[in-house]
Amino acid sequence: MAVLPVLVFPDERLKQPAQPVGHFDHALRDFITDLEQTMRAGPGGVGIAAPQVGCQQRIVIVDVSSKPKLVHHGCLILINPEITYRDGSVMGREGCMSVPDFTGNVMRAQNIKLCALDARGAKLELACTGYEARAIQHELDHLDGLLFLDRLVSRRTDLFPRKKYQ
Amino acid sequence: MAPWFMLALVGRDQAGIVARITQALYQGGANLGEASMLRLGGNFAMMLMVSHASDARAVEQLVARDAQELGLTVHVDAITGQLHRHIQPNMSVSVYGADRSGIVARVTGALAKVGFHILNLESDVGGNDQQPLYIMHIEGHCASSVEQLQATLEPITRDGIQIHFETIEPMVG
Numbered sequence: 001m002a003v004l005p006v007l008v009f010p011d012e013r014l015k016q017p018a019q020p021v022g023h024f025d026h027a028l029r030d031f032i033t034d035l036e037q038t039m040r041a042g043p044g045g046v047g048i049a050a051p052q053v054g055c056q057q058r059i060v061i062v063d064v065s066s067k068p069k070l071v072h073h074g075c076l077i078l079i080n081p082e083i084t085y086r087d088g089s090v091m092g093r094e095g096c097m098s099v100p101d102f103t104g105n106v107m108r109a110q111n112i113k114l115c116a117l118d119a120r121g122a123k124l125e126l127a128c129t130g131y132e133a134r135a136i137q138h139e140l141d142h143l144d145g146l147l148f149l150d151r152l153v154s155r156r157t158d159l160f161p162r163k164k165y166q
Numbered sequence: 167m168a169p170w171f172m173l174a175l176v177g178r179d180q181a182g183i184v185a186r187i188t189q190a191l192y193q194g195g196a197n198l199g200e201a202s203m204l205r206l207g208g209n210f211a212m213m214l215m216v217s218h219a220s221d222a223r224a225v226e227q228l229v230a231r232d233a234q235e236l237g238l239t240v241h242v243d244a245i246t247g248q249l250h251r252h253i254q255p256n257m258s259v260s261v262y263g264a265d266r267s268g269i270v271a272r273v274t275g276a277l278a279k280v281g282f283h284i285l286n287l288e289s290d291v292g293g294n295d296q297q298p299l300y301i302m303h304i305e306g307h308c309a310s311s312v313e314q315l316q317a318t319l320e321p322i323t324r325d326g327i328q329i330h331f332e333t334i335e336p337m338v339g
Contacts, residue, residue: 042338043338044336044338045338045339046337046338046339047337047338047339048339049339062339064337067335092337093334093335093336093337094336094337094338094339095336095337095338095339096338096339097338097339101250101252102252103254103336131335131337134337135337135339138337138339139339142339
């Protein structure tokens, strides 16, 4: 097990799309172990995508279980993930291990459904909401060479309070 | 490392202010750091961290001609600040109500008593001349919970001022 070096923008590799995973072998699972350890070593990190450590494969890990009072699925290992449904739109603050010392507001879907494969290639189907859905959308962006900087919303937009309709 | 200065310029808003001032700074060998610029009531206000191997008077001279032509007043201070000194806000406060004197003073006064450190404050007046609506958004850092803050500001809400707190929990991925 190892904590891998995290790439920091302007590293060009963070802007390149990642390729689908085709082989579900020991090497993949060893990499996932390292990737998860790297995520947990980052301060406050609740997600990581393989391109953040220089691996251009469609692999992300999301685990928001450390945050209190959230609906979540525990530690999610998502390979070749695809969001199949988006609903609602909500603004929230995001940061990124690959963009240190900056956080910004980003609009994300409130609810998503996605399909993915797990570390052994078995199919997963999930419905996620809120903070967990935000983390997944942030990490999936990394697989397409997008950073949250590509989706920033002006902080001044916050001047008008976000009304929560039941 | 060149020292930092805080450069403030204010004047009647018009297109091209930012381009001309920043071009003058760039041509004069200055580097920019954090900045905030916005239109306030038909005026344009700029605050820029400027790094330059000189003194405050020299920084002022870099923009003096353009500022004069644009009708901007200029103020420069040497500062001890540096980049990468952010404090992450953990609480946002949205305030709105019929415009009247004292909203900002009362809200921020109550927040200060519980140690709320304001990192950013923006306000606007909406509505119309007959029924102006004051809207303010604050971000800051505070050790108190939402419930504690609500209790602290409850006397103000009884006067018809809407105050909504929301924790800011950056999602770091």
